[in-house]
Amino acid sequence: MQRLQRDQELAGVDVVVLDECHERHLDADTAAAFLLDVRAVLRPDLRLIAASATTDAEGWARLLGDGGMDGGEGATGGGGGPEGPAPVVSAPGVSHPVEVVWAPPERPVRPPHGMRVDPALLDHVAAVVRRALREREGDVLCFLPGVGEIARVAGKLGGLAEAEVLQVHGRAPAAVQEAVLAGADGGRRRVVLATSLAESSLTVPGVRIVVDCGLAREPRMDHARGLSALTTVRASRAAARQRAGRAGREAPGVVYRCWPEAEDARLPRFPSPEIAGADLTAFALQTACWGDPDASGLALLDPPPTGAMTAARETLTAIGAVDAAGRATERGTRMARLGLHPRLARALIDGAKEVGARRAAEVVALLSEEPPREYGDDLAAAWRTARHGGDPYAARWRQEARRLEQALTGTGDARPDGAPGAQRAARGDDAVAGLMAALAFPERVARRRGERAYLMAAGTGAELSEGSRLGGSPWLAVAVADRPVTAASARVRLAAVTDEDTARAAAAALASEGAEVRWADGDVVARRVARLGAIELVSRPLAKPDPELVRQALLEGLRREGTGLLRWSAQATAVRQRMAFLHRELGGAWPDVSDAALLDRADDWLGVELARARGRADLGRVDAGGALARLMPWATGEAARFEELAPERIEVPSGSRVRVDYGADRPVLAVKLQELFGWQEAPRIAGGRVPPLVHLLSPAGRPAAVTADLASFWKDGYRSVRAELRGRYPKHPWPEDPSTVEPTRRTNTRR
Template sequence: MNQLPIMQVLPDLKRILTDRTAAILIAEPGAGKTTAVPPAFLEEPWLAGKTILMLEPRRLAARSAAGYMASCMGESVGQTVGYRMRMDTKVGRNTRIVVVTEGVLTRMLQSDPSLGDVGLVIFDEFHERSLHADLGLALALEAQSVLREDLRILVMSATLDGDRVASLLNEAPVVRCPGRTYPVDTIYMPEAGNATLTTPEKSAAAAVRRALAEQPGDVLVFLPGEREIRRTEQELALGSLPPGTVLRPLYGQLPQPQQDAAVAPAVDGERKVVLATSIAETSLTIEGVRTVIDTGLRRTQVFSARTGMPRLTTVPVSKASADQRRGRAGRTAPGVCYRLWSREAHDHLPDDNVPEIMETDLAQLALELALWGVRDPGALAWLDAPPAAPYAQATALLRQLGALDAGGAITPHGRSMAVLGAHPRIAHMLLRAADLAAAPLAARLAALLQERDLFRGPAALDSDLTLRVEALFGFERSASSGGADPAALRAVQRESRVFLAQLQAAPGEGPGDISRSGLLLSFAYPDRIGQKRGDGAFLLSGGRGAAMREGQPLARSPYIVAPGVDDRAGQSRIMLAAALSEQDLLKHHADSLLEEREVYWDSESGSVKARRVTRLGTLILKQTTHERATPEETESVLLKVIAAEGLQLLPWEKGTTQLRQRMEFMHSLRAEWPDMSDEALTDTLEEWLAPFIQGMRNLRDLQRVKLTQALEGMLDWNSRQLLNKEAPTHITVPSGSRVPLDYSNPGAPVLAVRLQEMFGQINTPRIGGGKVPVLLHLLSPARRPMQITSDLASFWQNTYFEVKKDLKGRYPKHYWPDNPLEAVPTNRTRSSK
């Protein structure tokens, strides 16, 4: 350990933390920060015999770090160095360094906000920006500020924006340390990673064969998830591999012995190919790895604020992650990294991964903050504050689950949920199930929801979650997988035992009545209770539409609960669900049911109706239609329908339309006149239309509205006189005809008149108090436009004679004088002879 690069900067780090309460360490891969830094502080005077906590994001890395530090001291884990993680703890009375995983630090802070026995909290690999790391740092800073001025905080990372973190930690000093890595050659293979030509597992398998042929040592392959790892194993099994080659999967849900086998050095005569997720990206040195193959993909959970539903998605890695992965090949010797993308594609990768707090479900964060006593996350210091819309949806869900009261304060039930440490949905279901003596079934359901699907192939297409419960129960009774994935069954079995232990239920007890699965799931997902629409489609209580794959037996159920929903399409796809009986729904969700009298618009009959309904969210569970709306209620609904569907529902006759246009013309001249646009009229329906629809109930009645009177009612007597004067309906032309004005364009009202009827008039008629010349459409005897002008005098002088030639040729029986200003106007046919 004395050879590690980190030893060069430890004196500076010690000096800083002697004088200050916070520091940042940016140490490149291979520097030795994870295992060398915590022991270096054990004898510092300011620690005063207290404990050092180090947050390590991943369980495998936490166990590995604790084991290595203990071995360097000549001890076993649980003596000076120990670890704490969910359902796995190795600490003793003399333990001074405790490596903890995410969630454990949060629980420790919640149970003892002052961290009285702790002198230093280290946040390792902080660049991963997990939700719990951000939360833990925010709570630790609050504890330091309010309760423990002497508490030291050290943030460590290989790649991190040190200035931003320093600003968050009151301008804490930043210490930088070079790493100890060997040269790594980078080979780009864009043809292998072309998604249009191949899949990640096929390209990874091809790259493995190439690496085994070209490079020495073991191979580490980065894949986005367990599914791709399994498929890559299958691809590699299809062809021959060099003798002695062993495949080792490595992902978070893998049993510990198999994880340890993946990390351990290969035995003599073997070459190891480790197929890993991002779990192997940091804090681990896998002995013997000389080659890294990177698919450039990672799996992440993205929360949709639009639907309130999270979904797993596969995205490209960031440049920082790609560099971390590449560095795994140079930890113990020179290596090679095969990147299954092009140099150009690499330039377009994001610099860093998006922090988890910015794109994941925030329900658990909101519950922890409420337990801490914070209703507004802005009260704490964050590197990136929780985004407002997802956080608001999270608190709304917590209120629905009974974890928060109306004011946002945590309830006793919410405190019990937080103690379980599971997602609030799961915690609420487990607690409700315990009250119903259904904890064994709830524990299995919780495990099934958190682990990978038990089924593979066509069986996985069946959405019915109870089939998974039956498969799990059969496995527990007879150890027969029944076609399900044995590894997945064992993982679910282990996780269900964890939940049973938390509920203090007997681990060997059977799940009980499996038909109650839908009821228990409805406690966890009250917003995803679905009501049958037909053809496999359901309306969810949260307002979202969702549908099952075609041919699902579960689609016949009147009610379901859908914990597994993919919202990528316009209508969500139901991946997992269970049937829910109406009896259970009404009985166990009685507190959430809303009974109300409802007046509504029935689009089929085109009329206002009333009913009494029982609702659960957006679902109508019961309704009676033997109700009659009051005149006031009917009027209100009619106005809303007109506002929503448009003014075209009203009887716009020719005269009414012209009146509206004339009033709009006056508004264009005088701002104080009523605005007659669709938007303005819609916004003021209650003022000008409501008195004229009293007693009406349907679309037919609306055709009897005296719309002209309604519009005129917007004007007083003087305004009506001014309207007739300045925006007349007709203009009397020289022939004596009263020609109507067209106000469809308020900026340029049109007078369409035959040319012969304007003989003798020199200037263009004007309206609007003489301010606006009308736009003359001068027509032929057949009433076809021959000229459009707003300057009649200019027309007579400059254009008439050209028009006259054309008209005289086409209409020889009509009178086309040489001097139109002295001619007699006419609306009849007059011979030119």
């Protein structure tokens, strides 16, 4: 990539080969797009070859056609030829046949979720390994999604007498990896437990058996928080073919697939391309330097997601790598040439001016390749360990640190170590590590909020592992963290102690100060707050907050806690129920007065009260009934008929004016039975549409009967009510024919 950026004509180069293109790494996809640009504009004679055993040959042929691209091993090809898809050239290798044995679990297992893999599947994989050792000859290569699953399966195979169990993954010691590639020692069989790292690696001597669990791990980037997480997915059919091929490199072999044959056709054809879920900051800087900031003119199999590119552009703008139009600045070009992620390039360039080229280069080298877990989670301590270490990681780290220091020499970006007058030259390792990590990841500076809990400037919580020596530090600069799919907080993998001044300086772009008026803890809170991203640094009460901000805070309170914040007298509640009844029965001009509808129209009926209110207490004094009257349809004249359409009370034959209850689905008129003698029908309401439901009460005020048809009740239902109640209430009138008796409010008969 660096050569393409410096020498786009590729002088002296006739052919470029992109091998293992099925892996869809972002760098390979980007290089292919740049090469196609070069061939289209500068070098029509340039020949390009994309090679893989399991790639999407049709997709590559379409992309690389029209003067496209050459292939190999199941590859696509072209170059300066006629328009159309590039030719696909198949070149069968010398691999041996591999028998497929379907070995699904006897009982269904739960699908993977986040990093979680059903333990029942791991039990089954271990059992399949033992079965394979009994049934076939040769060493076993078993594919598992991650380090945790490898360790658990290794534990279940701990009693194997006939084979040595080896664990191979990106963090495995070099001695283990060398032992795997060296072959069996003394004729003893081996079981190699590996991640997908082994899919396309060198041939593992002696392997005749592959056991494939059918799972893989893929990164997912949370662009809003700047954090990545691994998630477990079903392996693609292409990956399954790659894995099976490991068994046939030296002789005929066999693959045991731990899923049903019927599910195989439903697996994805190819792995997800890295561009779909990766951090695109480095990609965006490369395309900006190429002259195509949004990558819209590049030939890519998959376009970059818009949200990811927006997040990348924001990061690059914040560190001065691109201008407002997205074009690379001179500083951005220097960053791209360092061969680092732009965040690390920013830390190297800016940090070198503060602490010197050598120390800056050493810490950035440590950040560019995460140190082994045994180095711990303290960046400064890991730095000291690498400085005195004799392991392969320490050797690689020293080599990279020298490269980065040399890259800074003569650029004017570095202060020589020990230069006089540098105020921060005397910083210790902890302070330097904190500064460098904060410069690289300013949104991850974090302030303590619990024993092991921190809040990062990006707004995400972060937790230290139990026993971490970083615990108790007021401020941290988090260098490496991940956030599992189901977790609320990120897990800190590598961090350095820092202080507030360093955090403020490194994350200056995230600093803000201003008035904050919001609903919190049940009331309006008005403060002037200084923040570093989501971290509150200092606050003080705000004496005269902006009335509009107060109004918005009150509305937020109503949305959270509901209209119960207002004063609802019995009369106001009754008016609301009557309006709700008319809205339900007549609709039209009669408004919806549910909580959701009232909150949506708060300005229409609470505008005056909200303008005057300053907090919860003021809302509690608002007469909700009086305010609600503003929503009645006064403009159409319907409001004047409110009492007619939904009367508050109805006069009954006894002369009593009885209140109608509109709180239920149907209006209820509850009245003592003796007051209705002779009444054959209750008056209908809502313009004659709805008869009220009459609750006929006993002398004790309890419902004796419920009816919407009084005439039928007097004819059929009254006799049973009379028989039941007249003995219990002998002093009350219980005529045989209630239609001939005067209604009465009295509860006692006269003597």
